[in-house]
Structures are given as C-alpha cells and as structure tokens.
Amino acid sequence: MKRIRAVIFDLDGVIINSNPAIERFWKSWTDRESIDLTPAHIREWIHGRKVYDTIHGIFNHLPEDRKQAIIDDAYYFDSNMQPGAIPGVTNFLTGLKAAGIPTGVVTSSHHSRMLKMLTDVGIPDQFAHFVTAHDVQYGKPHPEPYQKMSDKMQLMSGECLVFEDAISGIQSATAAGMHAIGIGDQNAIEALRLQGACEVIADFTSIQITDGHLYVNGNACFQMVNSE
Secondary structure: OEEEOEEEEOOEOOOEOOHHHHHHHHHHHHHHOOOOOOHHHHHHHHOOOOHHHHHHHHOOOOOHHHHHHHHHHHHHHHHHOOOOEOOOHHHHHHHHHHOOOOEEEEOOOOHHHHHHHHHHOOOOOOOOEEEOHHHOOOOOOOOHHHHHHHHHHOOOHHHEEEEEOOHHHHHHHHHOOOEEEEEOOHHHHHHHHHOOOOEEEOOHHHEEEEOOEEEEOOEEEEEEOOOO
C-alpha cells in the first residue's frame, strides 16, 4: 500500500462545481461559430486549460478580432461565476486536517480568482500551498505545476496524491511522478484511467479516512502519513 504525506487538488471540477457552467459557456460560442463541440474537445481543450489554450485548440481558425471577443467574454463570464462546492470536499478537507495531512491547490487560474472561488464556497483557509498560473512557465499537461508544488511542500512527488478532473491535469500530475485520482462521471472513467488515474470517483462522498488509511469506494487505497 502506497504511503501518502500530502494531498493536492485542482480547482475547477474538483473543489468547485464549475464545470457545467463552463461547458455551457463554451457551447454557446461553438454554436455561434458553427463548431461541433464534442466530448473529446471538452476533455482535451476545455477542462483544466487556460482560456488561450481553449482558443488555440477549438477557435484557432477564426480571425483575431473574433478570438479576442471570445477571450473578453470568457474573462467576464469567469469573473461573475458563482459555483458551489463539489459534494463531500469540505468534509474530506476537514478529515485531512484532523489527520495532519498538508494540502495544496494546483490550478491554471490566476491567484486572485482562486482565492475568490475558495472564499465563495467557504474554505479560503483550508490549504497551505498554492501553485497558480503566474507561478509556472508551462501549464498542464506539462509536469511543471506539480513539480513546483512538491518543491513547495518539500516532499518527494511519489508521496503526493492528486485529485484532478481533466486529462491535462492527470497527465501533469502523473508526469511529475505523483499518484492521481480522477473526478468525473461514467463517461470520463476510461479516459482518465488511460492517462494514469488509479481510481475515478464522481465526488468526495465516496472518500473516507479511517485509522490512517484513505478508503475509496470502500477499499483501502493509501496509507496516510502525518507530516506535521
């Protein structure tokens, strides 16, 4: 059984339940531009990606002024979004704190947006470490974001467990040498497992910490080691 000393979270789709609204936003623009937005597009170019990555992956054939209009609208939408928390995440964070397991957030968002989202769902002080867009040269799926986090935590990458909902996030975490659990519905299980997720769960209601072990869907998957 693998020993874990820290747990790291992505933000969108893992801590905050923003993915449905994000998908609706991008669908509104692909409809306007007569683009067929497939599930593969959503997995590869929307979830876990910066706005400019999404523009490059889906809208790159458009004129520059049109791409800029989409970018401006995306930032306006993002700044006004008010999603709730993913079910079970608050209780899971409380359990990690009680077990003495440090936590962090690795997100493609800017620091100010991340703090606003965490504040909106009532958990602004639950995390000790952050890696955001301005902290890295290369975003997910490059391993740099999670490599930076292991450096900040002063832990070996193999001692860290990551929760990610996006293919790019799972790729980033596993390329950095970390263990990863995917967050997603039935349609996402195969894709997330193919990229290296050891388990895939719908939300954190299927996670439990008991007697120093992390249980996923009733199975003991990791030994949690107090790092304090």
